[in-house]
Amino acid sequence: MSDVAVRLAGVRKSFGPKTVLAGIDLEVRRGEFFALLGPSGTGKTTLLRLLAGLEVPDAGTVLAAPRRTTVYQEPRLVQARRVLANVTLGLPRSSRDAGRRALAEVGLAGHERAWPATLSGGEAQRVALARALVRDPQVLLLDEPFAALDALTRLQMQDLVAELCARHRPAVVLVTHDVDEALRLADRVAVLRGGTFADDREVGLPRPRDRDDPALADRRRALLSHLGVEPASALTPDPH
Amino acid sequence: MTLERPPAAPAPAPEEVATTDVPAASAPDAEAGDGELRVPARIGTRRRRPAVSLAVRTGVPVLLVAAWWYGTASGGIPPDVLTGPGAVLGALRELAETGQLTDYLLASGRRAALGVLAGAGAGLLLGVAAGLSALGEELIDPTMQMKRAVPFLALVPLFISWFGVGETFKIVLIAVATAAPMYAYTYLGVRGVDRKVVEAARGFGLRGARLALAVIVPSALPSILMALRISLSVSLTGLIAAEQIGASEGIGYLVTLAQQYYRNDYMVLCILIYALIGLVIDLVIRGVERLAMPWRGQVAAR
Numbered sequence: 001m002s003d004v005a006v007r008l009a010g011v012r013k014s015f016g017p018k019t020v021l022a023g024i025d026l027e028v029r030r031g032e033f034f035a036l037l038g039p040s041g042t043g044k045t046t047l048l049r050l051l052a053g054l055e056v057p058d059a060g061t062v063l064a065a066p067r068r069t070t071v072y073q074e075p076r077l078v079q080a081r082r083v084l085a086n087v088t089l090g091l092p093r094s095s096r097d098a099g100r101r102a103l104a105e106v107g108l109a110g111h112e113r114a115w116p117a118t119l120s121g122g123e124a125q126r127v128a129l130a131r132a133l134v135r136d137p138q139v140l141l142l143d144e145p146f147a148a149l150d151a152l153t154r155l156q157m158q159d160l161v162a163e164l165c166a167r168h169r170p171a172v173v174l175v176t177h178d179v180d181e182a183l184r185l186a187d188r189v190a191v192l193r194g195g196t197f198a199d200d201r202e203v204g205l206p207r208p209r210d211r212d213d214p215a216l217a218d219r220r221r222a223l224l225s226h227l228g229v230e231p232a233s234a235l236t237p238d239p240h
Numbered sequence: 241m242t243l244e245r246p247p248a249a250p251a252p253a254p255e256e257v258a259t260t261d262v263p264a265a266s267a268p269d270a271e272a273g274d275g276e277l278r279v280p281a282r283i284g285t286r287r288r289r290p291a292v293s294l295a296v297r298t299g300v301p302v303l304l305v306a307a308w309w310y311g312t313a314s315g316g317i318p319p320d321v322l323t324g325p326g327a328v329l330g331a332l333r334e335l336a337e338t339g340q341l342t343d344y345l346l347a348s349g350r351r352a353a354l355g356v357l358a359g360a361g362a363g364l365l366l367g368v369a370a371g372l373s374a375l376g377e378e379l380i381d382p383t384m385q386m387k388r389a390v391p392f393l394a395l396v397p398l399f400i401s402w403f404g405v406g407e408t409f410k411i412v413l414i415a416v417a418t419a420a421p422m423y424a425y426t427y428l429g430v431r432g433v434d435r436k437v438v439e440a441a442r443g444f445g446l447r448g449a450r451l452a453l454a455v456i457v458p459s460a461l462p463s464i465l466m467a468l469r470i471s472l473s474v475s476l477t478g479l480i481a482a483e484q485i486g487a488s489e490g491i492g493y494l495v496t497l498a499q500q501y502y503r504n505d506y507m508v509l510c511i512l513i514y515a516l517i518g519l520v521i522d523l524v525i526r527g528v529e530r531l532a533m534p535w536r537g538q539v540a541a542r
Binding site for chain 2: 052
C-alpha cells in the first residue's frame with residue numbers, strides 16, 4: 001500500500017492557445033491536507049478536474065486513489081430529491097444509515113426529508129459535504145467550497161471541514177484563492193502561477209492556528225507576494 | 241466555534257462504509273483495491289469530431305433508405321405495398337416537369353407560414369404572459385389547457401361554416417393548431433427561467449415588456465425554439481386537413497390525390513416530401529439556434 005494518494009507527473013493541459021498547466025509534478029500523501037492557491041484563471045480548477053476525471057491531460061500522468069469525491073463551490077444538489085437522497089445519490093439503499101450519520105456529522109440531523117430548496121446556503125453546502133463524506137473518500141477534492149458562503153458560515157464550515165478531515169484522514173486537495181483559508185486548514189500550501197508551482201511548502205505550524213501568530217503572518221506575506229499582492233497591501237492587518 | 245453534533249453519532253467506521261456501501265458507487269477504478277493509485281476514470285464528456293458526428297447523424301436515415309431500396313429491388317416488398325425508389329423518383333420527375341411541385345410547395349408554404357406566424361405568435365405572447373405573472377397565468381392558462389385538449393381537427397366543420405373552404409379557413413386552422421404547442425412550451429420555458437436572475441432584473445427597474453424582451457425571452461429561447469419546431473410540424477398536419485377540402489394545389493392536396501387514385505408511388509412521394517421538409521425545418525432551426533443562442537456550445541460545466 002502506497003503512502004501517496006495523488007501523483008501527478010509532467011502534467012500539461014492547454015485550452016486552445018492558452019496553456020494552463022505547463023508540466024506539473026505533485027504528490028499528496030494519504031491524510032495530507034494540500035491547499036492550492038492561485039489567481040483566478042491559472043488552472044487550479046483544471047488541476048482538480050483532472051483528478052476528478054473530468055478532463056484528461058494533454059501530456060503527463062495523473063494518478064489518484066480510486067475513491068475520490070468532490071465538493072464544488074456551489075452545492076450542486078438535485079433539487080428534485082430530498083436531502084438524504086442527495087447524500088446517498090447513486091449508493092444502494094443500505095447506505096441510508098451511513099447517509100444519516102454523515103448528515104449528523106455535518107450538524108444536519110433531522111433534515112433528512114427536507115428539500116434542497118428550503119436550505120440556507122451554508123446548510124446546502126454541508127449537505128454537499130455529507131454527500132462527499134458518506135463515500136469515505138481516500139481523496140477529497142474541494143473546489144473553493146467556502147467561496148459562496150457568508151463570512152461567519154465560512155468560518156464555521158472551515159472548522160467543520162478541518163475537524164472532519166482530522167477524523168477521516170483523507171488526502172485533501174483544496175483549491176482556493178483565500179490565503180488565510182489555506183493557512184488555517186492546510187498542512188502544505190502551493191501557489192500555481194504561469195502553469196507551474198511558484199511555491200510549495202509545508203505550513204509546519206501547530207493547530208488550531210492563531211491568525212495573529214507572527215510566523216503565520218510571515219507565511220501570509222510570502223504567499224501574497226507569490227500571488228502578486230504587495231506586502232504593504234491592506235490585506236495584512238499589521239498594527240504599525 | 242464548532243457546530244453542535246450529537247456525541248452519540250460517531251463517524252462511520254471506514255471499513256463499514258467502504259466494504260458494504262461504496263464499491264457500487266465508485267465502481268470503475270475501485271476494483272484494483274484501495275492501495276493502488278489509478279488513472280482517474282474518465283467521467284467528463286468527450287469532444288467528438290465533426291466528421292464522426294455527421295456520419296453517425298446521417299447513418300440511420302441512410303440505412304433506412306438502403307433497406308427500402310434493397311427490399312423493393314429484390315422483390316421482398318411487393319410494389320403495391322411499398323413502391324421502390326425508382327418509381328417514386330419517376331413520380332417526382334413527373335410532378336417537377338409539369339411545374340406542379342413548385343406550385344404545390346409554394347401554396348402550402350404560404351398557408352403554413354401565415355398560419356404559423358399568427359398562431360405561434362399568439363402562442364408566444366400568451367405563453368410569456370402566463371409564465372411571467374400570476375394574473376396572466378390565472379387568466380390564460382386554464383383556457384389554453386382546455387383549448388389544447390380540443391383536437392384541432394374537431395374544429396374543421398365549425399371553421400368551414402364560419403369561413404367557407406377558402407384560404408382564410410386554411411390559415412385559421414393552422415394558426416389555431418400551432419398556437420397550442422407554442423403556448424405550452426413557451427410557458428414552460430418562461431417558468432424555467434432562473435427566478436434569481438428575474439429578481440435581479442426587476443431590481444434594476446425592468447418591468448413588463450422590457451423585462452420580457454431583455455431577460456425572459458432570451459433565457460427561455462431554447463424552449464421557444466423547441467416550440468417552433470413542434471409548431472412547424474403541427475402545421476404540416478394542419479395542411480393535410482386543410483387542403484383535403486376546397487384546394488386544387490398544395491402538398492396536403494397531393495396526399496388526397498394519391499389516396500383517391502390509389503397511386504402508391506405518390507403516397508410514398510408525399511411521405512418523402514414531408515420527411516425532407518422536416519429535415520429542412522431542422523436545419524433552419526439549428527441555424528437559428530446558432531445565431532440566436534451564441535452562448536450555447538461554449539458552456540463548460542465549471
